Amino acid sequence: MNTVSLSLTSVRELNEQLRGAPDAGSAPGWRVTDPKGAHAVAAGLTGHVQVQIDGHVGYYCAGMNQHAAITVDGHCGTGVAENMMSGIVRIRGNASQSAGASGHGGMLVIEGNAGPRCGISMKGIDIVVGGKTGHMSGFMAQSGNLVICGDAGHDLGDSIYEAVIYVGGSAASLGADCVEKEMTPKHRSRLQDLLSRAGMERDLDRFRRFGSARKLYHFHVDHADSY
Amino acid sequence: MCGIVGLFLKNPALRDRLGSHFATMLTGMGERGPDSAGIAVYQDDENGFRCRVTLFHPDAGFPWQEVAKGLSGQLETEVNVVVKGNHALLEADGDVSTVTRQLTDVSPDIRLVGYGKSIAVFKDKGSAGDIAARYGLAEMAGTHAIGHTRMATESDVTTAHAHPFIADEDVCLVHNGSLSNYNRLRGWLARRGMRFETDNDTEVAARYFAYRLQQGADLKEAMEAGLHDLDGFFTFAAGTRTGFAVLRDGFSCKPAVLAETGDWVAMASEFRSLADLPGVDDARIWEPEPQVVYDWTLEHGA
Structure with missing residues (x-):
């Protein structure tokens, strides 16, 4: 295990070391201590490295991640795993706004709660939130899955495209063009797979599925009043 | 931001x-x-003053001690003054509105930054670290x-x-x-x-x-x-x-x-x-x- 303290090493030096690290399997993992809310910790990684961060991080932790498995044993600020391409990012605490924003792939697991705009403009990432999410989560979400085990805040899935949202609690309100859809056996199976990969056990019967009514993003003269 | x-x-x-x-x-x-x-x-009202006023003047060498002395004479009460950077914290045993009215007559360039019974206010251009040091925040x-x-x-x-x-x-x-x-x-x-x-x-x-x-x-x-x-x-x-x-x-x-x-x-x-x-x-x-x-x-x- 390589240990790096951010009290002694700058974030830039840490990220350079992580980017140059050999792929896990043959190489030991990395432990980062004393993050103290620093921004961009473990951002821009491209290799199959394992990184454990002990403490709370600031903005854009694990941003643009490819392949790496990053765990934060704490809370994180705005935009964790934003624009992630692949790999897995796990937050043991809570995440602030815009978690997983614009993510193309991989999995983001937030064991606590997520703030507003979780999964905004997601493009293929899978996000599993153990607790609740803030308002406007799944805003303009294009593809991928957003699983919210607790309650969802106001305007869930506003202007959503083809992403799928599962909510285990209740949604305070749905955004424009977001509707409840039937929970088919296929969707139950997909939800079970997402929860299993996130390491969470939940009662599938509590979950409801939401998605796009597809009235907003295809122009149709009958819906002109909605635009 | x-x-x-x-x-x-x-x-x-x-x-x-x-x-x-x-x-x-x-x-x-x-x-x-x-x-x-x-x-x-x-801050605690340790001295028992009823009024604390923080003032700013663009001239760092502004004679705050003289102002305090003049104010003390006008109010017929003790006036305590602490100068930090371009700011002065005046403490007096008087009504806040009476004190501030007297002070603004002294110089048109004096600006009232803070006033009340317990508040002290310091604000300045520059970095947070410099300002914390300049005004002795840590103490x-x-x-x-x-x-x-x-x-x-x-x-x-x-x-x-x-x-x-x-x-x-x-x-x-x-x-x-x-x-x-x-x-x-x-x-x-x-x-x-x-x-x-x-x-x-x-x-x-x-x-x-x-x-x-x-x-x-x-x-x-x-x-x-x-x-x-x-x-x-x-x-x-x-x-x-x-x-x-x-x-x-x-x-x-x-x-x-x-x-x-x-x-x-x-x-x-x-x-x-x-x-x-x-x-x-x-x-x-x-x-x-x-x-x-x-x-x-x-x-x-x-």
């Missing part, structure tokens, strides 16, 4: 170290606001403090436009964000007798809360009323002589983190400013919900 911080001590035993803890919080937000910074520190004792690091987007970079804004005796406000209906609201408040010193949006919000307090609202009620009357983006931290409150707008794009232990409550734009507080590892840490007023009141007296 801008950074805001607030520290409210629940345990009176920590009051001697308020400034040293608060200095780490303010400098932690230096990157969010490099233009100017300001602090409002609520200040007190019950609670509110601070701001400013990245100006809305009006000029001057000491007058720096936060906190003091809108009434011991009433202060810091703000991260921007308001959109403040011109109309300024007129509404002006018609109700509130006076303004700058064109700044945050000053309007500060005067608005002061107006609600004058009308009989408590701090929580005043801020809740603001949810109806203030339009724009905001994370606010507000202080009164005995109270501290935090409020975010419904959209909540401006960040805020709260942390609480049995000894203190701390608020900052980012966790970076809380990381060095004593006992933070065991603190309850959370992000304030949109449109919810979080408020605390001193239980042990100021």
Whole structure:
């Protein structure tokens, strides 16, 4: 295990070391201590490295991640795993706004709660939130899955495209063009797979599925009043 | 951007170290606001003075001691003065409005920065670290403090436009964000007798809360009323002589983190400013919900 303290090493030096690290399997993992809310910790990684961060991080932790498995044993600020391409990012605490924003792939697991705009403009990432999410989560979400085990805040899935949202609690309100859809056996199976990969056990019967009514993003003269 | 911080001590035993803890919080937000910074520190009335006034003069060599002597003669009472940078903190055993009226007659360039029974206010151009050092923040004792690091987007970079804004005796406000209906609201408040010193949006919000307090609202009620009357983006931290409150707008794009232990409550734009507080590892840490007023009141007296 390589240990790096951010009290002694700058974030830039840490990220350079992580980017140059050999792929896990043959190489030991990395432990980062004393993050103290620093921004961009473990951002821009491209290799199959394992990184454990002990403490709370600031903005854009694990941003643009490819392949790496990053765990934060704490809370994180705005935009964790934003624009992630692949790999897995796990937050043991809570995440602030815009978690997983614009993510193309991989999995983001937030064991606590997520703030507003979780999964905004997601493009293929899978996000599993153990607790609740803030308002406007799944805003303009294009593809991928957003699983919210607790309650969802106001305007869930506003202007959503083809992403799928599962909510285990209740949604305070749905955004424009977001509707409840039937929970088919296929969707139950997909939800079970997402929860299993996130390491969470939940009662599938509590979950409801939401998605796009597809009235907003295809122009149709009958819906002109909605635009 | 801008950074805001607030520290409210629940345990009176920590009051001697308020400034040293608060200095780490303010400098932690230096990157969010490099233009100017300001602090409002609520301090014990150790000397029994009924009035504390913080003044600014553009001339660093301004003869504050002479002003204090003149004021002492006029009021026929002892006047204590502490000079820090371009600021002077005057303490007198007199009515706040009488003292401030006397002072503004002395020199037209004297600007009233803070006034009340317990508040001391220092705000200046420059980095948060420099300003904390220039005004000796780490040595200040007190019950609670509110601070701001400013990245100006809305009006000029001057000491007058720096936060906190003091809108009434011991009433202060810091703000991260921007308001959109403040011109109309300024007129509404002006018609109700509130006076303004700058064109700044945050000053309007500060005067608005002061107006609600004058009308009989408590701090929580005043801020809740603001949810109806203030339009724009905001994370606010507000202080009164005995109270501290935090409020975010419904959209909540401006960040805020709260942390609480049995000894203190701390608020900052980012966790970076809380990381060095004593006992933070065991603190309850959370992000304030949109449109919810979080408020605390001193239980042990100021």
